[in-house]
Amino acid sequence: MKQLKWFTSSFMTLMLVSCVTINIYFPAAAAEEAADRIIEDVWGPETQEKQQEPEQQSLINNIGHTNIAVLALNWMISPTQAAEPDLNINSPAINAIQAKMKIRHANLKTYYSSGAIGLTVNGLVTIRDAKSIPLKSRNAVKGLVADENKDRNALYAEIARANGHPEWQADIQSTFARRWVSKASSGWWYQSGGSWKQK
Amino acid sequence: MITRVLCSLSMLLFLVTANASDNIKLSIGQWSFEDLQATNLQFDINLTAKGLALYAQADSVQLAAPIGKITKLSVQCDELILLTETFSCTSGKLSFYQAELGRQKIAFKIDAEPEKDKYKINLQGVSLASANFAATVFLNKKNWRLRVNTPKLKITQLIKAATPYLQEQQRAILENWQAQGNIKLSADIAGRNDKINIATINLVATSINVTDTMSRYVSENVTLELDVEAKNNKHNWQWQTDLIIDTGQAYGEPIFIDFDVTPVSLHATGLWQQTSGHLVISTAEFNQKNVVQVVGDFKGSFAKIEQLNIKIAKAKVAGLYDHWLQPFVLGTAVDSLDLTGTATLDYHQTADNYHLSLALQNLFVSDTLNRFSVDDVNGSLGWTNYDHPMQSNIGWKKAIVYAIPLGQSQFQAQTVSSSLTLTQPWDIAIFDGQLKINKFALYRPGEQQEKWRFDGRLTPISMEQVSAALGWPLLHGKLAGVIPNVSYIDKHIKVDGALTVKLFEGTTVISDLQLDQPFGSLPQLYANIDLKEMNLSILSKTFDFGEISGKLAGKIQGLRLANWRPVQFDARFATPQNDKSRRRISQKAIDSLTKVGGGVGGALQRSFLRFFEDFSYQRLGLSCKLHNEVCEMAGVGEAKNGYYIVKGGGLPPRINVVGHTRRVDWPDLINRLKTVSESSGPVVIE
Numbered sequence: 001m002k003q004l005k006w007f008t009s010s011f012m013t014l015m016l017v018s019c020v021t022i023n024i025y026f027p028a029a030a031a032e033e034a035a036d037r038i039i040e041d042v043w044g045p046e047t048q049e050k051q052q053e054p055e056q057q058s059l060i061n062n063i064g065h066t067n068i069a070v071l072a073l074n075w076m077i078s079p080t081q082a083a084e085p086d087l088n089i090n091s092p093a094i095n096a097i098q099a100k101m102k103i104r105h106a107n108l109k110t111y112y113s114s115g116a117i118g119l120t121v122n123g124l125v126t127i128r129d130a131k132s133i134p135l136k137s138r139n140a141v142k143g144l145v146a147d148e149n150k151d152r153n154a155l156y157a158e159i160a161r162a163n164g165h166p167e168w169q170a171d172i173q174s175t176f177a178r179r180w181v182s183k184a185s186s187g188w189w190y191q192s193g194g195s196w197k198q199k
Numbered sequence: 200m201i202t203r204v205l206c207s208l209s210m211l212l213f214l215v216t217a218n219a220s221d222n223i224k225l226s227i228g229q230w231s232f233e234d235l236q237a238t239n240l241q242f243d244i245n246l247t248a249k250g251l252a253l254y255a256q257a258d259s260v261q262l263a264a265p266i267g268k269i270t271k272l273s274v275q276c277d278e279l280i281l282l283t284e285t286f287s288c289t290s291g292k293l294s295f296y297q298a299e300l301g302r303q304k305i306a307f308k309i310d311a312e313p314e315k316d317k318y319k320i321n322l323q324g325v326s327l328a329s330a331n332f333a334a335t336v337f338l339n340k341k342n343w344r345l346r347v348n349t350p351k352l353k354i355t356q357l358i359k360a361a362t363p364y365l366q367e368q369q370r371a372i373l374e375n376w377q378a379q380g381n382i383k384l385s386a387d388i389a390g391r392n393d394k395i396n397i398a399t400i401n402l403v404a405t406s407i408n409v410t411d412t413m414s415r416y417v418s419e420n421v422t423l424e425l426d427v428e429a430k431n432n433k434h435n436w437q438w439q440t441d442l443i444i445d446t447g448q449a450y451g452e453p454i455f456i457d458f459d460v461t462p463v464s465l466h467a468t469g470l471w472q473q474t475s476g477h478l479v480i481s482t483a484e485f486n487q488k489n490v491v492q493v494v495g496d497f498k499g500s501f502a503k504i505e506q507l508n509i510k511i512a513k514a515k516v517a518g519l520y521d522h523w524l525q526p527f528v529l530g531t532a533v534d535s536l537d538l539t540g541t542a543t544l545d546y547h548q549t550a551d552n553y554h555l556s557l558a559l560q561n562l563f564v565s566d567t568l569n570r571f572s573v574d575d576v577n578g579s580l581g582w583t584n585y586d587h588p589m590q591s592n593i594g595w596k597k598a599i600v601y602a603i604p605l606g607q608s609q610f611q612a613q614t615v616s617s618s619l620t621l622t623q624p625w626d627i628a629i630f631d632g633q634l635k636i637n638k639f640a641l642y643r644p645g646e647q648q649e650k651w652r653f654d655g656r657l658t659p660i661s662m663e664q665v666s667a668a669l670g671w672p673l674l675h676g677k678l679a680g681v682i683p684n685v686s687y688i689d690k691h692i693k694v695d696g697a698l699t700v701k702l703f704e705g706t707t708v709i710s711d712l713q714l715d716q717p718f719g720s721l722p723q724l725y726a727n728i729d730l731k732e733m734n735l736s737i738l739s740k741t742f743d744f745g746e747i748s749g750k751l752a753g754k755i756q757g758l759r760l761a762n763w764r765p766v767q768f769d770a771r772f773a774t775p776q777n778d779k780s781r782r783r784i785s786q787k788a789i790d791s792l793t794k795v796g797g798g799v800g801g802a803l804q805r806s807f808l809r810f811f812e813d814f815s816y817q818r819l820g821l822s823c824k825l826h827n828e829v830c831e832m833a834g835v836g837e838a839k840n841g842y843y844i845v846k847g848g849g850l851p852p853r854i855n856v857v858g859h860t861r862r863v864d865w866p867d868l869i870n871r872l873k874t875v876s877e878s879s880g881p882v883v884i885e
């Protein structure tokens with residue numbers, strides 16, 4: 001009986017603490033939607049259809065737990081408390097970066113397709129197969145990659161700042177990292193588990 | 200000679216047969232001679248009209264490394280002439296099989312003076328790397344000389360032929376490379392015993408395609424000619440080399456050279472101490488046509504620089520930048536420049552201390568993204584990590600940073616121990632004022648560790664010019680300020696202290712100014728702004744808003760500009776609490792306020808109040824908290840279902856302007872402010 005009381009009080013304490021955590025958690029689903037909107041705009045209609053991924057799962061992944069306690073917490077929180085804040089991506093600064101990335105994509109697309117560049121695990125791009133780039137174009141492609149990464153980093157930071165949570169930058173970046181891969185066209189390369197894989 | 204030979208015959212089985220005295224046959228089962236061992240050796244000597252004919256063969260012969268064992272040896276000489284002290288063979292044939300060299304069928308000639316240990320051997324048809332070539336060997340006691348002329352050899356075959364003779368480490372390196380192409384080699388090498396004394400080598404390589412596994416170093420269809428001369432004096436190699444590459448392309452991360460367009464040549468002389476590994480390059484002249492000429496010298500080893508001098512003769516900056524600078528700065532603010540002008544460079548290094556002097560002549564710099572430009576830069580920059588100072592004196596005629604024009608300026612400084620400080624105050628003309636920099640200090644001990652700071656003051660700048668340049672409505676007033684400290688650390692520019700702007704007879708103080716990555720993808724500017732005692736009459740006239748008299752004060756807290764556009768702030772403007780001035784607002788101003796508030800103008804004209812030109816008010820004010828493109832608005836007090844933007848007071852007729860919309864779309868609000876054209880917010884007239 002004593003153990004049961006201890007367990008119950010510990011569980012309640014855990015839940016209370018967790019409730020506070022959940023209240024400020026990163027809006028994973030909103031971030032994915034935001035990422036998808038930007039990616040679809042930057043990459044254009046040729047990107048693959050959004051893959052069906054259980055929303056609940058992505059939320060849990062972002063919290064970083066997969067245990068039953070967290071699942072239990074999800075329904076215990078009132079709608080107001082748990083309501084995911086919307087993630088605004090419509091600001092002149094974000095639009096400006098997005099526009100630059102969209103223009104640049106016209107040049108990058110060939111190199112995604114040839115496998116010369118690939119998507120990194122941290123939401124950036126890198127030169128994957130330099131051999132497939134003509135010598136004369138090597139530095140031009142390196143420049144494109146550097147500019148793209150500068151813009152991507154700026155984009156992730158600006159989304160976080162614009163939404164009043166600069167500390168979300170890493171979460172936004174990892175969300176984008178998943179979505180870039182998810183929406184990559186067939187034949188494009190991406191990093192996964194320490195190696196390159198082709199879609 | 201024979202007496203000096205250590206000859207042992209073990210298991211000797213021999214048979215000598217004489218046939219009419221003109222034929223001798225000798226068979227030896229096993230024969231050992233210094234480093235040479237043979238099995239089943241047979242000699243057949245015939246007397247001919249021209250002299251002797253020799254035929255010898257052996258099942259196998261064991262030679263010293265690197266040749267090792269050869270099998271099926273056959274030596275034939277149809278014209279062997281034996282004299283007292285000499286013998287010669289004018290037409291010989293040698294054939295054998297060796298594992299790495301394969302089957303060899305070589306024609307040879309020998310002139311020998313055995314008593315003097317002198318031999319001259321000509322070889323024709325030596326097969327190596329799928330090609331046949333000729334060689335001449337001179338032997339004089341312990342001295343020797345080898346002349347070789349090869350036809351075109353395929354590099355792949357050459358590597359294959361050479362691989363067995365390479366060390367494990369060398370093989371491992373070769374495995375990381377792919378090489379194709381042809382080389383043609385002429386070599387004249389002389390030595391004594393196993394040492395080379397003089398080597399003269401000419402190598403012509405064509406269609407060279409080389410790449411490492413990571414493709415970081417690649418050549419495509421390169422043609423080069425290399426001449427090397429080297430003399431060895433007690434393990435000190437005096438050498439000279441000439442290299443010309445005039446065809447093909449090469450990439451050595453991150454440098455790319457198209458040799459068809461900009462062929463390169465290198466001439467160098469020096470000394471290499473074989474035992475210590477010490478290298479002296481007495482002179483090195485590198486020339487890339489139409490791009491750069493570099494001369495230099497070097498002392499040290501591959502691991503350590505003792506002394507290095509490099510001098511770049513006057514070169515066009517555009518070519519230097521495109522070929523040698525831009526590849527290293529990709530992704531930075533200076534990775535896309537248009538340049539004209541010339542530069543010379545001197546670099547001296549002794550051990551870990553260096554100094555560098557860069558002179559610029561008529562340099563024009565223009566950022567292709569239109570972020571900045573500098574015109575007509577002249578002067579010299581000195582940089583050193585020594586404690587011996589180097590001077591810098593450089594100036595430009597004009598420059599532009601974003602839309603801000605900078606006038607002529609001269610920069611005088613000195614560098615000591617990677618730290619640069621001004622020797623004269625640095626004045627930079629900005630619009631009609633000046634940024635007077637008193638103390639500037641730059642510290643750059645390493646690539647990513649640059650930081651600088653300065654303090655100074657800004658002499659008055661006309662806001663008319665600022666507003667015109669920045670595309671703002673025409674503002675009157677002066678911008679000036681004392682800048683106690685501006686610092687650049689970790690790519691952030693931070694301005695301590697405050698800038699003051701005399702605007703509309705009031706004072707605007709800009710503080711906590713911080714600029715992040717000013718030339719980055721998304722420049723960020725942060726500031727807090729405090730506005731005091733602004734004369735509304737002048738302000739309202741400036742913006743053609745309709746006249747309002749009175750004072751206005753305000754604060755813009757937490758201002759953030761991203762890409763030079765406001766994205767976040769908390770702004771409040773209102774009549775100061777202790778304002779004693781006359782406060783009147785005109786019909787036009789009320790109309791304008793109404794339109795800005797999203798309402799329809801002209802409400803006053805439709806009432807009896809149209810007969811009054813203006814109205815007294817107690818307070819007016821507006822606040823906007825901008826976040827996510829939405830302005831959370833409030834006024835100077837709460838009203839029924841809204842907030843007061845203008846609260847009437849004083850003698851009647853009084854007028855209240857009440858806003859009802861709390862959340863306003865920011866771009867929409869800006870458009871309304873610009874056009875003041877739409878209509879009717881609720882106007883309550885009392």
